[in-house]
Amino acid sequence: MGRLVLSLLFCCFFCVFGIGAAQVNGADSLAQRLKAQAFRAYYGIGEPVNLSRALSFYQQAAKRGDAEAEYIYGGMLFQGQGTDPDKRGGFKWLLKAAEHDKSSPESLAILGAMYLRGTMVPQNFLEAKQWLIQAAEQGNMAAQNDLAYLYYNGLGGKRDYARALELYEKAALQGDPMAQANTGLMYASGTGTGTDKAKGYAWYSLAASRGNTIAAINRNSLMAEMSWEELNRAQAISLDLYRRVEKMETPKLIGPTPQKGNGPSTTP
Numbered sequence: 001m002g003r004l005v006l007s008l009l010f011c012c013f014f015c016v017f018g019i020g021a022a023q024v025n026g027a028d029s030l031a032q033r034l035k036a037q038a039f040r041a042y043y044g045i046g047e048p049v050n051l052s053r054a055l056s057f058y059q060q061a062a063k064r065g066d067a068e069a070e071y072i073y074g075g076m077l078f079q080g081q082g083t084d085p086d087k088r089g090g091f092k093w094l095l096k097a098a099e100h101d102k103s104s105p106e107s108l109a110i111l112g113a114m115y116l117r118g119t120m121v122p123q124n125f126l127e128a129k130q131w132l133i134q135a136a137e138q139g140n141m142a143a144q145n146d147l148a149y150l151y152y153n154g155l156g157g158k159r160d161y162a163r164a165l166e167l168y169e170k171a172a173l174q175g176d177p178m179a180q181a182n183t184g185l186m187y188a189s190g191t192g193t194g195t196d197k198a199k200g201y202a203w204y205s206l207a208a209s210r211g212n213t214i215a216a217i218n219r220n221s222l223m224a225e226m227s228w229e230e231l232n233r234a235q236a237i238s239l240d241l242y243r244r245v246e247k248m249e250t251p252k253l254i255g256p257t258p259q260k261g262n263g264p265s266t267t268p
Contacts, residue, residue: 028064028066030061030064031061031064031065031066031069032061034057034058034060034061034064034069035057035058035061035066035068035069037057038053038054038055038056038057038058038061038069038072039054041053041054041057042054050082051076051081051082052082052083053082054076054082055073055076055077055081055082055083056082058072058073058076059073061073062074062093062096065100067097067100067101067102068097068102070093070094070096070097070100070102071093071094071097071098071102071103071104071107073093074089074090074091074092074093074094074095074096074097074107075090075094075107076090077089077090077093078090078091078094078110087119087120088120090110091110091111091114091120091121094107094110094111095111098111098131103134105134105135105138105139105140105143106135106140108131108132108134108135108138108140108143109131109132109135109140109142109143109146111131112128112129112130112131112132112135112143112146112147113128113132113142113143113146115127115128115131116128116132116146116149116150125150125155125156126156126157128146128150128156129147129150129155129156129157131143132146132147132150133147136167136170139170141170141171141174141175141176141179142171142176144167144168144170144171144174144179145167145168145171145176145178145179147167148163148164148165148166148167148168148171148179148182149164151163151164151167152164152168152182161186161191161192161193162192162193163192164186164192165183165186165187165191165192165193168182168183168186169183172203172206172207172245173241173244173245174245175210175245177207177210177211177212177215178207178212180203180204180206180207180210180212180215181203181204181207181212181214181215181218183203184199184200184201184202184203184204184205184206184207184215184218184219185200185204185218186200187199187200187203188200188201188204188218188222197222197225197226197230197234198226198230198231198233198234198237199234199237200222200234201219201222201223201226201230201231201234201235201237201238202234202235202237202238202240202241203215203238203241204216204218204219204222205219205234205235205238206238206241206242206245209242
């Protein structure tokens, strides 16, 4: 959700400094002035910060059909900026903005998740899939997780275990414990891929280290079926995955510093 706020901030910037580009997209001059006023109130430029005032200006611009204002207004409602959170109203305006080609990976993920779960809108797997695909392609972790769930269960189309695994693994590498547990399950059971107990254990172990109790139970059960060789390989994989997820470099070995010539170094 934090990334949605950042995206909104960039949009606010262009409300003032990118007026010409917005006019090309068909927004009227009054909407541009309203967005400029909203921007100043949002950031306290020449006046005190006043989010409720900013929200009011964005609302007025949104009602004039300005897609950028629809997007920002919807995001502020959804997140409770300048007002109490209004997820129903936020969803409506984020959807309107997306239909007017103004969105972000975060807003698309919100739309897909709401349709998937039937929250504030009737449940519709096809609609969910439409928005989640767009968000997942832009790297949104939540959307990748939700879209994998749709493919795994064949909701909104045919089951596609291989695609589900691909998406779960992408979300898992971004640090989502549930995706890590699901990736472990698919490798351990050979669903959407060949059975690989070592990879299954590794993903279970990573998810367990992040507090996923079911993953810990599954890891321990799987360990009972593994040879020492498999277990050693599995634990090596889990450390490698940990470093990839945490974006840590492989540690350097401690040893003598290479020197020119044939003799070993005797100094640190």
